[in-house]
Amino acid sequence: MCPVPPGRVAAHPDPVTAPRSHWDVVVAGAGPAGLSVAAACAARGMGVVVVAPHLRPWPQTYGMWADELDAVSATLLGGPASRTPPLGRRYPVTVVRTTAGERDIGRGYARLHNDVVHGLLLDQLRAGGGETRRGSVAAVHQDAAGQVVTLADGTTLTGRTVVDARGGGPGSAQQRAWGEQVTGDLAGLVPDGGALLMDWAALREDGVAQPPAFLYGMALDDGTTLLEATSLAARPPVALPHLRDRLHRLVADAGLRIVDRPERVAIPLDAAVRRSAGVPVGAAAGLVHPATGYSVAASLRAGGTVADALLAGADAAAVRALVRGARQRASLGLLGLGREVLLELDEAETDTFFQTFFSLPESAWVAYLDVGSAPTSIAAAMLRVARALPPAARRTLVSTAVRTVLRATPAGPVRG
Template structure:
C-alpha cells in the first residue's frame, strides 16, 4: 500500500533512486534520525553482479553492519589473478562479490527501522526556492526537502564498458584457478590470425557451483556490440566443453556520462563516480551513504554536500582517470596486452591507487608516469599518441 504524504510535509532528505548509492544514502540518513523519503519505481534487489576488492567489502561491512555482525555481505576470493602474454600473475589482493540480496535487505531494513518512507514512482524534476528543494513525481506528487539526493544514474555516454556473461558448468580449472577470481585474461579470447577489439576474460565461482565467465570490453567508443562478445565467449565455451546453466548477463556501463546537473546533489553514477577507465563504482557508492548523512546531520547545505561527494580533489582524480580511458580507447589487442603486462608489474600501492576514485590526484599521476616509464618504446609511443588524441575536444560525454 502506498503511503499518503502531504504536500505540506517537509523532509530532511528526499532520495531519488534506489541503486546502491541511493539506498545507502537513504539508510544512513534514516539511521541518524533524519526524516527521509525514498522515491523509486520499485525496491527489488539489484540484479547486476557487483564486485569490489575484499578490503573494500570489509570496510563496507564495518560501516553498514557496525559491531553487531550478521550475515556475510559478500563472498571473498583470497587470490586474484591476471593473465597476459607475459604469464599469469597473482595480485596479492583479495577480490569479492557482493551478496546483493543481503546488502539490499540490510539497507532496506535500516531505512525502515529509522522511519524512512518509500514512495513508488519516478522523479521528473528538482527545483529550489526560498522554502527548500522541491521534487515533483510523474503522478504529480510534490515533495519539499532540505536536501534532494539524485541517485537516478548517469546518462548513456559515448564510451562504454560492455560484457557478455554466462553461468557455466563443467571443468573451468584451466581458465579460473580454484579459489581465485580471474580479474583479467587478455590471452584466452584472442585469435592471433584475426585482429579484433581488445576483449578480456573475467570469471569467478558462484554460490550455486556454477562459474561466471564474461567476455569484457574494458572501454570502447563506439561500444563493442554485445553479439561480438557473445560469439567470442561461446567459441571458448565450446572449445572447453562448458555448458550454459542460466540466462546470460548483459553489461553496458557508460564511462563518460555527463554529471547530472540541477538543484539536487548527485551521487553514484549520477555524480560521475563510475571509474572512467574501469567501470567500477559499487564500493564508492556504499561509502557515500555515511558521508552524505553525517554532513546533513551537521547542517550542511546542498553546495557543501556536493563538494564532499565531488570536490575539487576528486574531480582532478577523475580527470586523470578520464585521460587514462582515452588512452585505452586507442590501443589494439597487442598494445592493450602490453599495457596491462606492465601495469601489474608496478608495486601494489601504485596500481591500487589507480583503481580507486578516492585516490589523491598526485598518486594517480605518479602511477601513470610509472607505467609510461616502464613500457617498452613501442608502448610509450602508443601511450603518447593516446594522450595527444585525448587532448582533442569531443562533442559528447564528459567527466
C-alpha cells in the same frame, strides 16, 4: 438528530491522515548510492523518503576488492564484519593473464551479495522511520518550500534536500560485457576458489583483428561459475552480440554448459554529471571510475559522509562540493586521460599494457584503481606505467595522452 438504535454503537470514522509530502531528505533512486545515503540519514534521525520505480535487489554482479568489502562491511554494520550471512563472498586468489603468462596479483577479490546488502539498507532505513515510495522521477527543482521532486504521475515530494541517485547518462565510451553462468571443468580458466580478474589471451583469435576484450570469471554460491567477455572501454561501445559470440565460442571449445539467463553489462565511462537542483551521488555525480567502471564500493561507503553533512545543516551546494570537490575532480580528470589512452590501444597493445601495469608495485596499481585516490598518487602510477612500457608502446601512450590534452584545451585568442 436521530437516536442510535438499541444494541448498536455509533460509528465514528477514523480520522483520515493525509499522505506526508515533506521530509528532511528525499532520495531519488534506490541503487547502492541512494540506499546507502537514505539508510545513513534515517539512522541519524532525519526524516527520509526513497522514491524509485521499484525496490527489488540489484540484478548486476558487483565486484570489488576484498579489503573494500571489509571497509563496506565496517561502514554498514558499524564495526567489524560479523553478520551472517556476510555482505559478500571473498576470493583469496586473484589472477590476471596475458599472453606473457599468469600472475596472482596478491590482492583478494570479492563479489557483493546484493540481496543481503539491499535488505540490510532497507531494514536500516525503515528502523529509522524512513519511508519508500514507488514512482518515476520526472523532475527536480527548487522552490520556496525546499527542493521538490515531481513524479511522472504528478505527485510532488518536498525535502530540505533532494539526493539525486538516478545514475548517470549514456556516455559515448562504455564498458560492455556479456556474461553466462556455466558448469563443467573450469581448470585452466578460473582459479579454484579464486577470481579471474582479467584474461587478455582467452578470447583472442590468431589472424583475426578484434576489439580488445578479456575474460572475467568467478565461482558463484550455487556451484556454477560466472564467465564474462568484457570490453574494458570502447568508443563507440562494442556491440553486445560480438561479445556474446566470442564468449560462446570459448564456452563451446571448453566443453562447458550454459545453465541460466545471460547477464548484459553496459557501464558509461564518460557520462556527464547529472544536472539537478539536488545533490547527485554515485554515478549521477560522475563517480564511476573512468578507466575501469567500478563504483559500488565508493557509493556504499559514502552514505555516512553525506548524511553527516546534511545533519550538520549543509546546503545542497556544500554537499555537492563535498561529494565532488576539487581534489576529486582532479583525480577523475587524470583517470579520464587514462581511459582515453586505453581507447586507442589494439589487442596486442592492450595485452602489453596490462603485462606492465600489474608488474608495478602493488601500491602503485592499487592507487590507480581507486577513484578516491589523490591526484598525485594517480599521476605517479601513470608515469611508472609509461616508464616501464617497451619503447613502441610508450610512444603510443605518450602521443595519445598529448592528443587528448590538446583536444581538451580551449583555443586561445588568435594573435596576428
